[in-house]
Amino acid sequence: SVPSTTPSISLEDAISTAESQLSGKFNEHPATLKFVAKKDGSLALTHVVQIQNDETGAWFEAFVDAHSGELVQLTDFVAEASYLVLPITKETPTEGFEVLTNPQNIAASPAGWHSDGTTTTTVTAGNNVITFKGAQTNTTTESSPVLNFIYRQDPTQDPIVPVNVDAARTNAFYIVNTVHDISYIYGFTEAGFNFQNNNFGKGGAGNDRVTVSVQDAAGINNADFATPPDGQSGRMRMFLWDFTNPRRDGALENDIVVHENTHGITNRLTGGGTGRCLQTTEAGGMGEGWSDANAEWTEHKNATIVDFVLGQYVINDPAGIRSHPYSTDPTVNPLRYSSLQTLSEVHDIGEVWANLLHNVYAALVGVHGFSDTAHTDPTTTGGNTVFLHLFLDALPLQPCNPTFLTARDAWIQADANRFGGANFCTLWTAFASRGLGVNAANHQDDSTVPASCT
Structure with missing residues (x-):
């Protein structure tokens, strides 16, 4: 009845x-x-x-x-999930894949990575991201119940063989979800215009998880990220690279995936979720720089400051795809604010900004030390934690289409807002060391710091 x-x-x-x-x-x-x-x-x-x-x-x-x-x-709604992936603290597959179980942070993804609170999946799709090849129906299915995604990449075969496609979709799924969770706890939330299908009533517009097309047929030797306004999905396209035989897959080099994902963060947080405020050449260049800097941040393992090289796996070259390693040593990386006088391509401009931020990071870690749990706990006091707070806090403070000068000022203001200006002189000294001092203007260097810092 x-x-x-x-x-x-x-x-x-x-x-x-x-x-x-x-x-x-x-x-x-x-x-x-x-x-x-x-x-x-x-x-x-x-x-x-x-x-x-x-x-x-x-x-x-x-x-x-x-x-x-x-x-x-x-x-x-909460299921045990295991992934054979390259941990986000590692840059290239040569460092070794690991099985990670339940890597999600429930503070950021309360329904886990395979549910939006209503619908649960057993594929590389969830509330924050879907990874696929060709069509969005071509996701990777769990290798065994429940939610085990154990696909071992075979580097001796081309990326397009089935097991390598599954390895790529799984790794990209893990990385984009992890970037979501890290950035969430530092402020890139629903109300901050992040990428989620279900915003759980916490503000912002939903239905905009990141779509990741691996081995996308539209390009080669590159990757990109399109950031429409809040409420429309960010679109990441990862391409194959043909510098080697077999070819290599950008979805398996973590710094490239994080770099692309960070474009979504900076384009959403600058300009109030419109996606239209990093359009000038200088602002777009800083977008590339922020992406490199965040990729570097995810891979730091301790307080030792080492030079950072991006993109070395995909081209099989330890020098990577940038002109210089990011370094505190000006003989290793001579780029300064005045370098912008002769640079007009956004990635070249981005290298200047990323190297400035590398020096800011080094200065903050030098003062505050390093937190081993910064990826999951934003309340720690290490310099790496302080850096990421300022990184994200500064983005909504800066104007639409910022310059190096207004972006620098946003960092100073972010520190005043969150830490009461505790890092005022540390920040100014780091910026000034590469020409972005108090009197810098029109791409002319200045090494002056405020009088209170002398």
């Missing part, structure tokens, strides 16, 4: 029952009434409510019988 469509048990009582039995709290997601089949085959009218426990990470969808009050069905 079909039970009455008018509940005998109130929603409030159903929530209380679910909270008690599941040791969590109702998360305010709109409750619904649904008929479900019970184990004995009979129908039940149920209150459907979501219950979360922020301490344990548990998140359930509870079906409470609207007549008896019995908990008749349960959906567990």
